[in-house]
Amino acid sequence: xxxxxxxxxxxxxxxxxxxxxxxxxxxxxxxxxxxxxxxxxxxxxxxxxxxxxxxxxxxxxxxxxxxxxxxxxxxxxxxxxxxxxxxxxxxxxxxxxxxxxxxxxxxxxxxxxxxxxxxxxxxxxxxxxxxxxxxxxxxxxxxxxxxxxxxxxxxxxxxxxxxxxxxxxxxxxxxxxxxxxxxxxxxxxxxxxxxxxxxxxxxxxxxxxxxxxxxxxxxxxxxxxxxxxxxxxxxxxxxxxxxxxxxxxxxxxxxxxxxxxxxxx
Amino acid sequence: xxxxxxxxxxxxxxxxxxxxxxxxxxxxxxxxxxxxxxxxxxxxxxxxxxxxxxxxxxxxxxxxxxxxxxxxxxxxxxxxxxxxxxxxxxxxxxxxxxxxxxxxxxxxxxxxxxxxxxxxxxxxxxxxxxxxxxxxxxxxxxxxxxxxxxxxxxxxxxxxxxxxxxxxxxxxxxxxxxxxxxxxxxxxxxxxxxxxxxxxxxxxxxxxxxxxxxxxxxxxxxxxxxxxxxxxxxxxxxxxxxxxxxxxxxxxxxxxxxxxxxxxxxxxxxxxxxxxxxxxxxxxxxxxxxxxxxxxxxxxxxxxxxxxx
Numbered sequence: 001x002x003x004x005x006x007x008x009x010x011x012x013x014x015x016x017x018x019x020x021x022x023x024x025x026x027x028x029x030x031x032x033x034x035x036x037x038x039x040x041x042x043x044x045x046x047x048x049x050x051x052x053x054x055x056x057x058x059x060x061x062x063x064x065x066x067x068x069x070x071x072x073x074x075x076x077x078x079x080x081x082x083x084x085x086x087x088x089x090x091x092x093x094x095x096x097x098x099x100x101x102x103x104x105x106x107x108x109x110x111x112x113x114x115x116x117x118x119x120x121x122x123x124x125x126x127x128x129x130x131x132x133x134x135x136x137x138x139x140x141x142x143x144x145x146x147x148x149x150x151x152x153x154x155x156x157x158x159x160x161x162x163x164x165x166x167x168x169x170x171x172x173x174x175x176x177x178x179x180x181x182x183x184x185x186x187x188x189x190x191x192x193x194x195x196x197x198x199x200x201x202x203x204x205x206x207x208x209x210x211x212x213x214x215x216x217x218x219x220x221x222x223x224x225x226x227x228x229x230x231x232x233x234x235x236x237x238x239x240x241x242x243x244x245x246x247x248x249x250x251x252x253x254x255x256x257x258x259x260x261x262x263x264x265x
Numbered sequence: 266x267x268x269x270x271x272x273x274x275x276x277x278x279x280x281x282x283x284x285x286x287x288x289x290x291x292x293x294x295x296x297x298x299x300x301x302x303x304x305x306x307x308x309x310x311x312x313x314x315x316x317x318x319x320x321x322x323x324x325x326x327x328x329x330x331x332x333x334x335x336x337x338x339x340x341x342x343x344x345x346x347x348x349x350x351x352x353x354x355x356x357x358x359x360x361x362x363x364x365x366x367x368x369x370x371x372x373x374x375x376x377x378x379x380x381x382x383x384x385x386x387x388x389x390x391x392x393x394x395x396x397x398x399x400x401x402x403x404x405x406x407x408x409x410x411x412x413x414x415x416x417x418x419x420x421x422x423x424x425x426x427x428x429x430x431x432x433x434x435x436x437x438x439x440x441x442x443x444x445x446x447x448x449x450x451x452x453x454x455x456x457x458x459x460x461x462x463x464x465x466x467x468x469x470x471x472x473x474x475x476x477x478x479x480x481x482x483x484x485x486x487x488x489x490x491x492x493x494x495x496x497x498x499x500x501x502x503x504x505x506x507x508x509x510x511x512x513x514x515x516x517x518x519x520x521x522x523x524x525x526x527x528x529x530x531x532x533x534x535x536x537x538x539x540x541x542x543x544x545x546x547x548x549x550x551x552x553x554x555x556x557x558x559x560x561x562x563x564x565x566x567x568x569x570x571x572x573x574x
Contacts, residue, residue: 001371009359103355107407110319110351111372112344265321 002113002121007129010091014129017087021079021137028074029144032067032152035059048208054221065229067145067152071159072224075141076166080134081219084170085198087133091126092177093190095119096260101186106265115261119178123253127174131167138163155230161237162224168245169219173198175252182260218245270333271296272418272450273318278327280313280474287313288474290327295418295452300444302465303454306552310474311454312352315422318452319349332417345373348414352422352454356403356410362391369410376413380442386435400427412439419443421453425460433457437464458551472555485554492550493526494519496539504532 035042039059046052057069096119099105108118138159145152177194184190204214211217223241226232232240273295280288288310295301305311316322318331320340329336336343356365370376379387387409389402398406404427412419419440425433437460443449455461461468470477492510495518503509507520507529517540522529526543 001368005357005360005368008364102358103353104357106316106321106351107354107356107369109321110344110349112341113372114341265316 001111002118003125006122006125009094010126010129013087013091014133017083017129018133018136020083021133022140024079024083025075025137025141026144028079029071029141029150030147032070033149035070036066048206050208050211050222054225057225067150068154068158068228068230069221069225071141071145071154072162072228073221075138076162076219076224077221079137080166080170081216084130084134084166085173088126088130088170088174089177089191089194089198091129092174093181093184093194094187095122095126095178095181096263097181097184097187097190100184105263109263109265115263116257119182119257119260123174123178127171130170130174134167134170135160135163155228157234158228158230161232161234162227165223165227165237165242165245166219168242168249172215172218172245172249172252175249175256179252179256179259182256182263269297269417270330272299272332273301273452274328274330275314275318276328278314278317278329279325280310280317280322281325286474288317288324291471291474291476292327293452293469293476295450297450298444298448299467300440300451300453300465302461302468303452303471304456304458304461304468305454305471305477309471311471312422313474314471315349315352315420315452315454319344319347319420321349346417347420348373348411348416348418349420350407350411350422350424352426354407356395356398356407358394358396360395361393362389362395362398362406365395365406366391366410366413370414373414373416375415377415377443377447379409379413380439380446382442383435383439386432387439401429401432404428405432408436408439412443417449419449419451419453421451423455424453425455425457433460440464470551470555472552477555481555482551485551488521488554489550491523491526492519492521492543493530494540494542494550495533496541498537498539501533501537504529 036059039055043052043055043059046055054069054073057063058066058073059070060066063069096105099108109115111118113121139156142154142156142159144150145154173194176197177190180190180193181187184193201215205211205216205220217223218241223237227237271294273293275291275293278288278291279286291310291314293301293303293314303311303314313322317324317329318336320336320343323337331343332346334342357368360368387405389398389406389409395403395406408424411421411424421440425436428436440451440453441464443451453461453465470482493507494513496516497518503518503520506524507522510519510521513519530538530541530543
C-alpha cells in the first residue's frame, strides 16, 4: 500500500528524470565528432590538472577508447552524477518531511504497520525510480553511438558495470536524503541540508590536495574511465568499490530507519 | 468475543515532554459497546492520551491495555483493532477521494458500509482530487476513512472539526450506529459538550493532564444550573437578585441567579431578550467553573466517570 502510494507520487518525476537524462545524452553523443576535432582547444581551457588529464583521454586522436572515455564523462561523471543526484534529492526529501509538513504523518503512523515498513515502502520505489533510468539511458547510448556520423562502439558489459556503480552511488545519496528527511521538519529544510552537503562535497572534489576525502571520488572519471576502457572488470569494480558504496548506503538507511522509529509527533 | 478484554484500560498514566508534564495519573476505561466522551480544554492532554492508546507515543508510567494488549509492546496488534482519527490531520491532496479511502482502509481487515441514513450528509466527490475539496469536505472524507475501517474501537480526536451542524448531527447518528448496530466501542474527544453529552454513555473530564473528580464535575454543573447567558437589546436592565459574572467576549451577558433560572428569566420583558441559554450547555463554562474551584485531582475511579445516561 505504501509502496503503491509512493509510486503514484514519484512516477511523473521519474519519467521526467529519464527524459532529461536522454535529452542530455543524445546531443552529447551526436556532437562528439565535432567536439573531438576541437579537443585540443578544450583541453587547454580546463582549469585543474586532473580535468586536463581527463579531457586528454577523451579527445586523444590516437586512442581507440577515446569515445568510451568521453561517454564515461558525459554519461556517468556528469550526467547521472548531476541529474541522478538531483532526482534522488527531489524525490527523497519529501519522503517523511512532506508528510510532517502536510500534517499527514500522524495518520500514516497510525496505520497497523511498523514504521520500518512505512519507511521501506517509501524508499524502495524511489530507489527504483532513481536507478532504472540510469540503466535505460546508458543502454540506449549503445545503439545511438553506432549511428552516423558518430559510428562508435560501446561495450554492453562496461556500460552495465558503470551503470551499476553509478546507480549504487545515487542510492547512497538517496539514503542520505532519507536521513535528512526523517530529521527535517519541512521538505525545504531537508533539501537545504542535502544541498549543502552536496555542494561541500563538490567543493572538496575540486581542491586538488583534499579531493580524496570527497564523496565524488567514489563516482568520478577515475572510476568510470578504466571500466569503459576495459581495464576494470565486474569483479574488481563490484568488490573493490560498489560493495562499499552499498554498505555505506545500508548503514545510512538503517540509521534513518532507527531515527524514524523514534520520531516524535 | 465475550471473553475479549475491554477496549481500553488505562491506569495512572504519566507522560512528560521535556520538563512539561502532559499527563499525570490519568486513568480511563472504555467498555465494549460503549461511547465515551473525553473532554478538556486545549493542552489538557487529551490528544496525548489518545496517541498513547494507539501506540504512537509511549507512556512514561502507568498501565495501558487496549483489548488486553500493551500498545507500548505491540502497537501493530493494537492498531489492527483500532481506527484512529488524529485531531490535527490532513488528507493526501494528490489523491482522489476514492484513492484516499482505499488507502486508509486497506490496512485493516475490511470495510464497513456508510449507514444509509448518513450517506447523503457524508457525500463527497470521490473521483475528484482531494486538493479541490473544501475544509469541511476533507474532514468528511477523513471521517469516512476512519469510520469505515472494520475495527473494534474507534478513537476520534475532535471529529466534528470544520463540520456544519447538519453533518455533525449525521456524525452523531453514525457513531450511535457503530455502537448500537455493530457493537463497536468509541472514544471521542471534543470541545462540543452538548454533542458529547447527546452521544456519550459517559464523559471523562481531563484538566491539566489529570482526571477531574466526579464530585468536582457535578459541583460545576450544579453551579452552572443557576447560570444564564443572555443576549439583550441595548439598554436593558437586569431584574434584581442576579449576580452579574464577567461578560464573555462573544457579547453576551452572563449572570448567576439564586433560584430557578426560568422564573428569573420570566421577570424580563420577552421583547428585550434576543437569546437565552440556561444551564451547563457550554463546555468552556464548565472549564471556567472547574478552573475557579481548582478542581483537578486523580482520586477518581476511572470506571465511574460522570454517568450521563
